[in-house]
Amino acid sequence: MARLINNIRSAAYAVASFKLRSAFCLFSVALGIASITVIVASVEGAYKKAYDFAEMFGPETVLVFGGSEEQRANGEKMKALTLGDIKAIGEAFPTATLVVPIAMRGGVAVSYLNVKSQTLIIGSTEDYARSWAWPVEQGVDLSPEDAAFGRGVCLLGQQVASTLFKDTSPIGKTVLVNTKIPCRVTGVLADRSASVAGINLNDRIIMPIGVMMRKLMNDAKYISAIKIKYQHGRPLMRSIAELRLFLRDRHQLQEGQSDDFTIISPEEIIKFLAALTGSLVVSLGVSGIVSLIVSGFVLANLFLLSVKERTQEIGIRRAVGAKKRDIFQQFIIESALLTSAGGVLGFILGYGGSKLLPLIADFPMYFSWKAFVIGLTLSIATGLIFGVAPARAAANLNPIEAVR
Amino acid sequence: MKLIELRHLRKQFIAGDVMVDALKDVSLTVERGAFTAIMGASGSGKTTLMNIIGCLDTPTSGTYILNGMDVSTMDDDQLSAVRNKTIGFVFQNFFLLHYATVLENVLLPTLYVDTLRHDLKDKAMEMLQIVGLKDRALFKPRQLSGGQQQRTAIARALINDPDLIICDEPTGQLDSNTASEIMKILTKLNEKGKTIIVVTHDANIAAYAGSTIVIKDGLIEGG
Ligand SMILES: Nc1ncnc2c1ncn2[C@@H]1O[C@H](COP(=O)(O)OP(=O)(O)O)[C@@H](O)[C@H]1O
Ligand SMILES: [Mg+2]
Numbered sequence: 001m002a003r004l005i006n007n008i009r010s011a012a013y014a015v016a017s018f019k020l021r022s023a024f025c026l027f028s029v030a031l032g033i034a035s036i037t038v039i040v041a042s043v044e045g046a047y048k049k050a051y052d053f054a055e056m057f058g059p060e061t062v063l064v065f066g067g068s069e070e071q072r073a074n075g076e077k078m079k080a081l082t083l084g085d086i087k088a089i090g091e092a093f094p095t096a097t098l099v100v101p102i103a104m105r106g107g108v109a110v111s112y113l114n115v116k117s118q119t120l121i122i123g124s125t126e127d128y129a130r131s132w133a134w135p136v137e138q139g140v141d142l143s144p145e146d147a148a149f150g151r152g153v154c155l156l157g158q159q160v161a162s163t164l165f166k167d168t169s170p171i172g173k174t175v176l177v178n179t180k181i182p183c184r185v186t187g188v189l190a191d192r193s194a195s196v197a198g199i200n201l202n203d204r205i206i207m208p209i210g211v212m213m214r215k216l217m218n219d220a221k222y223i224s225a226i227k228i229k230y231q232h233g234r235p236l237m238r239s240i241a242e243l244r245l246f247l248r249d250r251h252q253l254q255e256g257q258s259d260d261f262t263i264i265s266p267e268e269i270i271k272f273l274a275a276l277t278g279s280l281v282v283s284l285g286v287s288g289i290v291s292l293i294v295s296g297f298v299l300a301n302l303f304l305l306s307v308k309e310r311t312q313e314i315g316i317r318r319a320v321g322a323k324k325r326d327i328f329q330q331f332i333i334e335s336a337l338l339t340s341a342g343g344v345l346g347f348i349l350g351y352g353g354s355k356l357l358p359l360i361a362d363f364p365m366y367f368s369w370k371a372f373v374i375g376l377t378l379s380i381a382t383g384l385i386f387g388v389a390p391a392r393a394a395a396n397l398n399p400i401e402a403v404r
Numbered sequence: 405m406k407l408i409e410l411r412h413l414r415k416q417f418i419a420g421d422v423m424v425d426a427l428k429d430v431s432l433t434v435e436r437g438a439f440t441a442i443m444g445a446s447g448s449g450k451t452t453l454m455n456i457i458g459c460l461d462t463p464t465s466g467t468y469i470l471n472g473m474d475v476s477t478m479d480d481d482q483l484s485a486v487r488n489k490t491i492g493f494v495f496q497n498f499f500l501l502h503y504a505t506v507l508e509n510v511l512l513p514t515l516y517v518d519t520l521r522h523d524l525k526d527k528a529m530e531m532l533q534i535v536g537l538k539d540r541a542l543f544k545p546r547q548l549s550g551g552q553q554q555r556t557a558i559a560r561a562l563i564n565d566p567d568l569i570i571c572d573e574p575t576g577q578l579d580s581n582t583a584s585e586i587m588k589i590l591t592k593l594n595e596k597g598k599t600i601i602v603v604t605h606d607a608n609i610a611a612y613a614g615s616t617i618v619i620k621d622g623l624i625e626g627g
Contacts, residue, residue: 006515017503316499319460320560321488321516323481400461403499 007326011333021306025299025338026345029382032292033346033375038354039284040371047270048366054266056192056201058133060236061098062243064226065262079222080260083209085250086226092246095239098229100124100131101209105216110205112164112175119160120204121177123212123223129155129189131227139171139187142208146186150210154183159202161188175205181215183207236265292378295342296386303335303390307397314394315402328395335387336380343379347372406469407567407599408434408457413466415452415622426452427463428622434601436567439594441613442603449622450603454572457601458491459483471567488516492561496573498553500545500560506532507541510559517564524563531559535589551582558589569593571602575609587612 015022057063066080083101090099103123110119122128125147129136136155146153154175161170170185177183183205192201213220230239240263251260307314314327354365415427426449434440444450455461456468459475462483468476475486487493492513500509510528514521521527532538535555545553554574561569571590575583583606591612594600602613610616618625 002518002520003516010515013504013508312499313501316501317512317516318484319458319487319493319499320513321484321564323484323516325481326516400455403460403495 003326004329007329008333010330011337014330015334015337018306021302022338024302025295025335026342028295028298029292029339029342029379030346030349032288032295032382033343033379034350034353035284035288035291036378037347037350037367037371037375038365039288040374041350041354041365041367042284044368044370045366050270054270056133057266057269058131058229059266060232061131061227061229061266062236062240063264064228064243064247065264066222066224066260068258068260068262080251081223081226082221083223085247086223088250089226089228089243089246093239093242095231095234096228097231098127098131098227100127100227100229101223102128102225102227103209103212103217104224105212108178108216110160110164110175110177111179112170112173115164117160117163119157121212121216122204122206123209123216124206125209128206128227131229134192135190136187137190138169139185141187142206143186147208147210150208150214152181152183152211153186153208155206156185156188157202157204158189158191158193159200160205161185177205177207178216181211183211236267240265292382296382299335299339299383300386300389303331303387304393307331307390307394310394311397311402314397315399318397318399319403324395327397328391331391331394332384332387335391336383339379339383339387340376343376346379347375350375405436406433407436407438407471408432409467409469410457411467411469413453413456413463413468415449415456415461416464425622427456430466430619430622430624432617432624434599436599437594437597439591439600439612439614440602441610441616442601442619443605443607443610443616444619445605448619450619451572452622453619454570454601454603457568458493458570459487484516488513488564490566490568492558492564492566492569494554494557494561494569494571494574496576498545498550498557498577500553500556502545505542505544506537506548506556509545509556510563512560513564528559528563531562532556534562534593535559549582550578551585554578554582554586555589558586558593562593566598568599568601571600573603573605575604575606580608583609 064081086099086101089096101124104120106120107118108121110117126142126144129141142153142155145151154177156164156170156175164170164175165173170188172184174182174184189202189206209223228243230236244259244263247261248259253260317327350371351367354367410430410432413427413430414425417424417426430453442450442453452461456463457470459470459478460483463476466476467474470486471490473486475483478486501512504512507525507528510531511524514524514528529538529541532541535558537552537555537559540548540552540556545556548556554577558569569590574590575586578586587609590600590602600613602609604610
């Protein structure tokens with residue numbers, strides 16, 4: 001034990017003394033670890049964002065869009081879902097506790113007194129906020145009566161509220177939608193500033209779907225989407241499968257015909273977001289590992305060179321009683337010390353560098369002890385693996401050659 | 405009492421495709437407390453003999469008894485332990501660590517002792533006192549004269565309190581005044597009971613020793 005401690009001290013002393021060699025090793029390892037730190041932080045960031053979004057989406061809820069995925073991708077009108085579907089789903093599935101219609105129209109003019117703006121109008125029911133697990137922060141939610149009687153009332157998203165009302169309270173005030181539909185504000189939704197794929201969730205107004213369909217959509221038959229919340233405890237995949245068959249049947253789709261709707265669940269959103277970041281992570285990951293391996297070889301070569309230069313030192317240490325094991329330990333510890341210091345430096349570099357990345361692209365990053373531990377582990381492993389050959393060469397030097 | 409006993413020692417080296425008999429048949433004994441000089445021309449086998457006596461190398465054949473132990477059959481780890489405990493080395497080229505201080509150089513052999521001791525620094529200062537270098541403890545070797553570097557090496561050789569101190573041409577790099585200073589230190593150590601072997605080709609240096617062994621072409625003359 002005393003010997004191991006002494007060997008560690010010898011190693012630390014040598015690391016501090018051979019400054020140029022140490023600096024080279026340190027920086028070459030630090031670069032590799034920096035990129036790995038960024039990768040781990042990106043992976044964690046992507047997953048955190050995906051889970052945050054799934055949380056926002058609401059667990060055990062699904063969103064049904066009108067139109068197949070191809071149709072939606074081609075920008076075709078999605079005339080598939082109706083208010084009739086809502087009623088039918090509600091009656092057919094007792095486990096569907098909330099079945100909420102969603103009608104949407106973007107870029108609609110809104111004004112309060114002489115302040116004007118444009119926003120997304122959503123027509124829905126008193127269950128909208130609840131189905132999205134989206135609390136009403138000021139005022140109150142829409143009431144069942146508001147929805148049932150098609151009253152001219154609305155909820156504001158945070159951004160609309162601050163644009164139209166600045167610092168004053170919007171509750172009880174009446175805004176004009178599309179220049180002619182008066183809506184009294186009953187409440188303001190909580191902040192949902194974490195934007196997903198560039199969509200700002202705070203920029204919207206929610207009003208009873210009856211009012212919206214009549215006055216803004218010319219009594220159109222079709223709605224954009226249905227949000228469904230299921231009872232807790234039943235596998236969501238099963239509910240989705242049943243819902244799909246039910247809707248196909250209701251829409252009289254023949255076998256072989258593709259769905260005229262798309263069902264989205266939180267799991268799918270997580271998968272989608274993970275896949276989005278996946279390709280970036282792979283390319284970063286490959287370059288990180290490659291640079292770490294390169295730095296490992298740099299290290300091994302510098303150390304082999306150093307063993308040659310320090311032949312005399314090794315001979316002296318052997319002459320005064322160092323065993324092969326002592327020399328091996330000293331050199332491998334020198335290597336591990338340098339790479340772990342490189343790991344810490346790399347983490348700092350990666351952390352600093354990643355503060356710059358989001359300025360270039362909307363790229364979520366999340367630093368936790370995981371990024372630090374993974375980086376440090378990899379760097380120590382690099383030192384141990386690539387330090388073996390030089391340390392063995394040092395240990396096996398013949399002492400009489402070394403003190404000639 | 406014998407400290408060293410060599411019986412029919414042979415050492416062969418393979419240099420390229422020829423065998424060199426560096427030591428042919430060497431038998432000798434060194435009494436505990438002796439001060440022995442080994443003389444001989446360059447290439448006669450002095451360093452080879454010293455390396456074997458110093459347990460840095462092993463003989464091709466023959467027996468070496470040190471302090472009652474047969475070291476000719478020991479493995480590398482055992483030899484390392486013997487060097488650490490029993491032998492102090494002084495080399496022609498001093499062989500100090502240049503990045504370490506004088507004090508740290510003196511402490512070097514203590515790094516390879518299994519037990520932890522806390523008075524080592526005092527002990528090292530004591531050794532530096534013996535060689536007259538106490539005030540240079542925190543210097544680096546490059547800041548010292550040749551004589552001072554060799555005195556540092558002697559302090560290092562003493563730190564683990566060995567029975568035997570072997571010196572391979574310890575004054576080879578020094579002027580005659582400095583050389584005699586070093587030899588006086590070695591004489592003083594011998595008076596205090598250390599067994600000392602000095603390799604030299606200088607008769608003036610050999611004169612400090614109590615007895616002289618002459619080696620020629622790997623054989624001891626008159627032996
Ligand atoms: N490691 C070695 N490999 C090959 N030959 C060696 C080696 N060491 C010493 N010799 C040879 O052994 C002989 C004795 O060398 P050495 O003991 O160094 O003599 P000295 O110290 O008296 O000058 C010389 O011929 C030398 O060339
Ligand atoms: Mg010699």
